[in-house]
Structure formats: C-alpha cells, structure tokens
Amino acid sequence: QVQLVESGGGLVQAGGSLRPSCAASGLTFSSYAMGWFRQAPGKERKFVAGINWSGGQVYYADSVKGRFAISRDNAKNTVYRQMNSLKPEDTAVYHCAARGAFEVVVVPDAEGYAYWGQGTQVTVSS
Numbered sequence: 001q002v003q004l005v006e007s008g009g010g011l012v013q014a015g016g017s018l019r020p021s022c023a024a025s026g027l028t029f030s031s032y033a034m035g036w037f038r039q040a041p042g043k044e045r046k047f048v049a050g051i052n053w054s055g056g057q058v059y060y061a062d063s064v065k066g067r068f069a070i071s072r073d074n075a076k077n078t079v080y081r082q083m084n085s086l087k088p089e090d091t092a093v094y095h096c097a098a099r100g101a102f103e104v105v106v107v108p109d110a111e112g113y114a115y116w117g118q119g120t121q122v123t124v125s126s
Contacts, residue, residue, distance in 0.1 A: 002024070100114040
C-alpha cells in the first residue's frame with residue numbers, strides 16, 4: 001500500500017532553518033504531484049507548497065513564499081521542504097500528501113490529495 005513517511009521536523013528558534021523530507025513507497029512516485037500541508041492547533045489544514053510530477057512547477061502559499069522551497073528527487077522517491085527564516089507562526093504539524101495516480105498537477109486543496117503522511121511537528125520558538 002502507499003506509505004508517506006515524513007522526517008526532519010523538530011524545535012528551532014525563530015530565524016532558523018529546517019529541511020524535512022517525505023519518503024514515498026507503494027506508488028510510482030514520478031506519476032504523482034506532491035504537496036505539503038500544515039495544521040496548527042485549533043485551525044484547519046492549509047496548503048503550504050506543492051510540486052508537479054517532474055519538479056518543473058512549484059507553488060507556495062503566500063505566507064511562506066520566499067522562505068520555503070519544495071523539491072523532489074524521483075530517483076529516491078522523496079520530496080523535500082526547505083524552511084528558512086522560520087517564524088513562530090510556522091509552528092504546526094506538517095503533512096506530506098500525494099495526489100492520485102497520474103494526477104501530475106498541483107492543487108491547493110486538501111481534498112485533491114489521495115494519500116497522506118502521519119505528520120511531523122515543527123515548533124518555532126521566539
């Protein structure tokens with residue numbers, strides 16, 4: 001079955017950086033657009049960034065544009081999320097998500113993603 005396993009979250013001071021990753025298995029990774037979403041306590045899950053099947057198109061929420069970068073390595077079945085200039089408001093559980101088979105285009109809605117990782121906590125202290 002499809003599995004998405006995130007790693008690389010943690011506690012960091014404001015202004016710091018993290019580079020979490022998400023390893024996928026059970027799917028032809030290069031046939032799937034991928035996304036990152038985050039959910040803060042008491043709030044709804046929100047789109048953070050997305051990348052199309054080849055990595056040639058990337059999309060970001062306005063709140064992270066210029067600070068976060070999404071990339072993928074199809075040979076390693078892995079998608080990455082470089083997080084720079086972190087702010088306390090970036091504190092959330094971050095989830096990796098994959099769209100359905102051959103859905104290669106990014107969409108910003110959680111409903112458009114068929115598979116989800118378990119999530120990892122990112123905490124930014126002020």
